[in-house]
Amino acid sequence: MTFITHGVRRRAGLSLTEVLMASLILTAILFPVLLMFHSSATVAADDVREMHAYRLAEELVEHIAAIHQLKRNMGPIPLTNDSFLDAGLEIDIEDLLKRYPGEEGAPLYSGGTSMIGSRMHLHPTEPGFHRYLSIDFQAKGKERTFLSRPALLGLTVRVHYTVPRTVDELHRDIEISTFLFADPMPPRTSDDDKIGEVSP
């Protein structure tokens, strides 16, 4: 930069020292900003995947609730056998979906009318997300002789998801829990005309 003073052309400019000082200051300022950007980008990716995990979990909970509303209980889970192995254990939903390749969704239960009435049209398996379902008895109602026994079922959906990073990936879990009231209902035979509700 040239300044003219009193007719004398004098040299004006930045000294090396000033440049160095300015660079240092800018570096000091921009570095944390850069870190913040990096961190934010990472968190944003994490948030997106976490929210997606919750959406998957909610979808599964709603499907189970819908099946429960239809069946009024969790039929294949025996109401009287506390030692039933699957009760309370986690069901691997992705593994379940694999058993029905090419099909739209998968039934929660296998065999008989339970299978038909329990098909879940779930989001297909997605890399980095793994769904687990567990159903257990939180409380059992008083025994009825003819009607099914009422129960309060505990429903928990856990979704394991990963957040990929530059050099590695994060592993996280989210979980949603709720209850379902299993209403007593009469048994049904293979011929539903024989016994059942006439009008609720």
Added chain:
Amino acid sequence: MPPSFRPLARRGFMLPAILILAILVGGLAVMFHERTRHRDVQVKRGRDRAIAKYLARAGIEWAKFSLREASRLEAGNPDPDLESGPLLPFLLDRSERIVEKVETRTAEKDDHRDLLEQLVTPAAYESLDRLEKRHPGSKIRLRVEVSTTSLGHSEVVSDPVLKTVVMKVTSEASMGAVTEAFRIEEPIWVHSNLPRAASRFTLSILGNDARETGQHRIDADGAHVEGDAPVVLYHHPDDGDPLDDEAFTPSGVKGEPMKVEVASPDDLMKQATGRGMVFLTGSEPDNGLPLAGSANPFGEDHLLGITQVGASSAPRFLEVMKVPEAFGQFRPEDPDHPGARQAAGLESLVTPFGAGSSAPGGPQLPLEWVSRLKLYGTPKKPSPTVVVGGASRLLGLYTRVGMDRDASDADETQQATSGAKLPRTEALGSYLPPVSESDLARVLADEAAGRPNFSVPAPFPVLTVPNRNRMADTDGDGTPETPVAGEEPFDPLRPAPGQWLWMNLFKDPSEYALFMSRTIQVPANAFLHLCRMSRPEVLERLVATYAGGQGDPALEAYRLKDPVIHHEDSLHAKLGKEPSVYLDGRNQDPSMISSAIGDGMQGRHPGDFPIQVRGQKVFEEHFMKGGQLDLDGLWIHVAPEDVPNPPPLLEFEQKITVKPGSGGLLSTPLFKAPGLTNDGTAGGFAPLVVQVDRLELTDVGPYEASFLATSLSTNPDKPRGVIRGNLVTGSLPSPLISPLVVQYDTRLDPTAATAPCHYRLAFPARSSRTYEYLGDTP
């Protein structure tokens, strides 16, 4: 000049420019950070919202489950705790009191856990607590509001216990800074498993024409060949087993079956009279009118009676009685001074009809009529209280009469110490002699010495009994002409007034105190009014008054217009002494009463629905496991199999037993069995109601249930058919060859001490619930 920093005045503005740039960059960084933080907060809030939403829904599901489970807590308690008991007794309280209790307990509280722990037990909260722990930082709060409405039964029946309680449960769950809330609004029906209304009536015949038969024909061997057998009603909880009653045996030997020839009303009456029994109707079945001049349908305590008159397809005559405030209300009205109670004293009461004073200027009034309130078998020998001569003559009730002689506490004390119920208020004065212990002892002594000083008014025409057993029609020309050996030679028979003795009523003063401590109101003046008339005239007046014609003003004035049934159980005692079950006798539309009785037998709560079963095999498979009838409190409707010519159902070769504590409502086209037993007492007993098109009693029985039968039959080859419970039917068999016995069962009495054991709560179907999302509060 050595290099040096330039003087300040010569410096450039690089440094300020850098600093300004740094500030701008820093500002941008801060803005970016804030936006990132905001997004992070929103993401976190979204996560919390998802968790809180499902926790709040869990609270709703928990409430539905817990309320239903609590609905069975303390069932079977005859003395429920209305204040601090769980849900069922809590809701048995009066409507306004329930609302008040809830408001008091929940005022200014964010979480109504205290109240809910009382209603559903603290243990029920364990599952909810576990759920909270699974999500650290979460909190579930439940709040309760209640309102009440009527149960929706027919307007002719009301009861402070029966109601609909609308319970609003709000479930609010917090997670982090987010709160989600749902609310459920659910009606809960408070009802009784006991057949409502009708169960106080042992026998009701709806829609039946009053038949004018009752003639009996007996062959030369004394065998009954045609005509009606009697309908016998046992109306006393202490009555013995009709199966063993000596009245049904010709020789009085217990267990010996009654022979056909003694099944006639005449013979039964003769036998019963000898035992001190009293008939409420004579044996002249001329017009099916049991009331006029002959019957005196006294109720037991708070019992109502319903009967009919006339040949109609609908019940025509309805008469009801209620418990009086005082025994003195029985005092007849002075015919010369309407509205004034006659000063009937001891003398007029003990003087047999015809020998006492007569009403000046008018027909002789049987003033002692009211003294016949002692119409029941002896305490020593509980007996059929009524023998109805014709099958169409349906009603006879009797009572234990209350006694309160003065304003002192003497009678109350005496009755209290004997375990008897106290009169409600002081009476106007003594009415039944003797009233003191010494008087009673004296009278008993006189009677033992053959000096009866109180007897039935013998000349009363209804108590003459045609002796149709005396002669038999052997040639079939319709006229009995052959004397029957062994039969009384007299015709008509007259029940011996001498049998009407205090000693036949009470063995000692303690029994007197016990049995005379009950109160009842009867339309005595109406009876007295009618007694002055001829039978056809009485019939005409009654039909006119009660069937909507040009009524008799005097009779109308004498009618009891506010009949009520008073409960005697502890629950209603707590709720106050107000009328509980109410049948509106002022409405003269008999169909309403008829409907009330029919509905009361069948209806339990508005949401009751039948579970349909097709065929007897499927029915037995599901509801008769182990050979016992086990309806589990449900309403089971059995329909024929869907095949050509389905077999009739239900038919049983063996006697049926009901699984103790497992009653219900069974509706079926046919119920045919040799017997039906339902054991258990108080809370261990569950009533069974059988709604059937045709009821066939193929053996003696007993049949322990409430029957709502369109038609029924007894087995002519059996000495009788005994229903222990109550029977509402459209018609009686014609002819009724084998006697039909209906015995009052105190376990089915909705006003009895054990009645609170049978209250239950019922919940509606899902469609009746309202489910509401109240939103989130960030």
